[in-house]
Amino acid sequence: MNGVLSLLKPYRLKMAAAWGLMLLELAVELILPILMAKMIDDGIVAGDLDAVIRCGAVMIALSLFAFAAGITNSFIAARIGQNYGFDIRKKLIEKVQSFSFAQYGHFDTSTLITRMTNDVTQLQNAVFMSLRIMMRAPLLIIFGTAMAVYVHFGLSLVLLVTVPIMTVFMLFMMRRGAGMFQQVQKKLDKVNSVMRENLTGIRLIKAFVRHDHEKARFQQAGMALMDETIRVIRTFESIVPILLLVMNGSLLFILWFGFVEMQSGNATTGEIVAIINYAARIIISLSILTFITIAFARGKASAGRIDEVLQMEEEKLKPMTETYPENGDIVFENVTFTYPGGTAPVLNRLSMTVKRGEIAAILGETGAGKSALLSLIPRLYEPDSGVLSIGGREISGMDMDSLRRKIGFVPQESHLFTGSILENIRWGKKEATEEEVVEAARKAQIHDTITSLPEGYKTVIGQKGVTLSGGQKQRLSIARALIRKPDILLLDDSTSALDVKTEAALIDAITAEKCTVFIVTQKIITAELADHIFMIEDGKVAASGTHEQLAAENGLYQHLMESQGRKEETYEQTRR
Numbered sequence: 001m002n003g004v005l006s007l008l009k010p011y012r013l014k015m016a017a018a019w020g021l022m023l024l025e026l027a028v029e030l031i032l033p034i035l036m037a038k039m040i041d042d043g044i045v046a047g048d049l050d051a052v053i054r055c056g057a058v059m060i061a062l063s064l065f066a067f068a069a070g071i072t073n074s075f076i077a078a079r080i081g082q083n084y085g086f087d088i089r090k091k092l093i094e095k096v097q098s099f100s101f102a103q104y105g106h107f108d109t110s111t112l113i114t115r116m117t118n119d120v121t122q123l124q125n126a127v128f129m130s131l132r133i134m135m136r137a138p139l140l141i142i143f144g145t146a147m148a149v150y151v152h153f154g155l156s157l158v159l160l161v162t163v164p165i166m167t168v169f170m171l172f173m174m175r176r177g178a179g180m181f182q183q184v185q186k187k188l189d190k191v192n193s194v195m196r197e198n199l200t201g202i203r204l205i206k207a208f209v210r211h212d213h214e215k216a217r218f219q220q221a222g223m224a225l226m227d228e229t230i231r232v233i234r235t236f237e238s239i240v241p242i243l244l245l246v247m248n249g250s251l252l253f254i255l256w257f258g259f260v261e262m263q264s265g266n267a268t269t270g271e272i273v274a275i276i277n278y279a280a281r282i283i284i285s286l287s288i289l290t291f292i293t294i295a296f297a298r299g300k301a302s303a304g305r306i307d308e309v310l311q312m313e314e315e316k317l318k319p320m321t322e323t324y325p326e327n328g329d330i331v332f333e334n335v336t337f338t339y340p341g342g343t344a345p346v347l348n349r350l351s352m353t354v355k356r357g358e359i360a361a362i363l364g365e366t367g368a369g370k371s372a373l374l375s376l377i378p379r380l381y382e383p384d385s386g387v388l389s390i391g392g393r394e395i396s397g398m399d400m401d402s403l404r405r406k407i408g409f410v411p412q413e414s415h416l417f418t419g420s421i422l423e424n425i426r427w428g429k430k431e432a433t434e435e436e437v438v439e440a441a442r443k444a445q446i447h448d449t450i451t452s453l454p455e456g457y458k459t460v461i462g463q464k465g466v467t468l469s470g471g472q473k474q475r476l477s478i479a480r481a482l483i484r485k486p487d488i489l490l491l492d493d494s495t496s497a498l499d500v501k502t503e504a505a506l507i508d509a510i511t512a513e514k515c516t517v518f519i520v521t522q523k524i525i526t527a528e529l530a531d532h533i534f535m536i537e538d539g540k541v542a543a544s545g546t547h548e549q550l551a552a553e554n555g556l557y558q559h560l561m562e563s564q565g566r567k568e569e570t571y572e573q574t575r576r
């Protein structure tokens, strides 16, 4: 067993029990026609009521026994199926969490969601069926045919011909089906992707009056899924009529040949009834096999898709030889970085030093690579070449988790989780006390806003709760980062929606924290508050210095100041 099937290992014993019960149920099913033949020949035809009652009693007892075995098997199979599904989902989420940003880019979010939901359900169904009926149907076909041969060889000859032909036909269809179901799942991915975009972008769609366009997009994806599913159904639908035609023909042949054999005294009524009974059970099993074939083909396709995620190779990282230094400057030395899948480097032999405890403003045109620079510090991406070190220790040799624990990161787009404000801030440090939460909120300049809400820190945000403004979300994200008491604080354009006064108060509070701060910004007014400004252009530091130095010497900076209407006045004047 490998891949996703290896996750069934812990259930080996329970699976064996389920199969054992299934075999008992099957054995009863195979014995019943013989008992019926005996009841007819020794009881009904011979006029012996005692024999009828005896055989009847044994048949009832065996049927009850099979019923109990069947129910227990069903219960165990359902439990294994559900547990297995849970295990796969857990494994998948753990795996996805361990992905580097580059690996995450391999999969679209929608396909990951489909794989974690629908594909897991398909596999769960396949496992349930394999324990409940998947083995039973083929075994009944094999042993049913064997028992029929045992009862009357001549009458069973037709089964010996038709059953293997139909079984091979089914196996062939199963092979074809697996490929087709891969396509169905891909089309389902697309539907999920359009649906997700529609739901998350609902405000935009309304504002731009793009309902019709989106409806058409959804229809296209939905129709593609429907067409593919119909194609598969059509293929499988042909199985049952073909099966019924062949097997009903076999039944008629048995009846006709049985009549001939009975006339010549070579067969009894009971034997004919038993053979017909076996043939009927075989027909039912072959029809069940059709559904099993579909479930198995779907399960196989889904297992492949799940395995693709689970077997994603771990990124090979340098051995961990460095520990995080308690104090240290952050140094980029000739760092070159290309986004995975990107065609050209966004950072090109960039070098810069940010002193411990300094506030560094990163300025640059949009698309200059400011976010890229920030994302290298917590090792969300690894540079192509060059060295990034903290306190003289290369971060590429540091344990990722311990490095990230020292960093407070506020991404460009604020992302909050469904839950209360308190929970959202505490998300940054799970053991934080309420006092710590309030302290972080005060520093992030959001405390007053929170307390003005009717439920204060207990206010639920998200779809079913209060909707916050862009600036409020930014400050909440900053509070979530500050509660960690980070050594390094990365603010990726996270103060863009704040007014001048609030931003200045925030920077004052951050300064008191004495952490090293990288603040990406487009605004000169924010850069002025920094100890050091780095201007990024063409993947390099084009200029650096204090606001005063750059304002006096750097043409590009002066141009930026002018374009933003900032000349002689200072930040203090604006604040007032």
Ligand SMILES: Nc1ncnc2c1ncn2[C@@H]1O[C@H](COP(=O)(O)OP(=O)(O)OP(=O)(O)O)[C@@H](O)[C@H]1O
Pocket: 339, 340, 341, 342, 346, 364, 365, 366, 367, 368, 369, 370, 371, 372, 373, 412
């Ligand atoms: N995940 C990604 N994969 C490939 N290319 C990317 C990715 N993210 C950004 N880019 C590209 O890399 C370049 C630098 O992007 P980055 O987001 O680092 O710049 P930025 O200076 O932060 O921009 P902005 O100020 O607009 O946020 C851009 O041209 C962008 O299109």
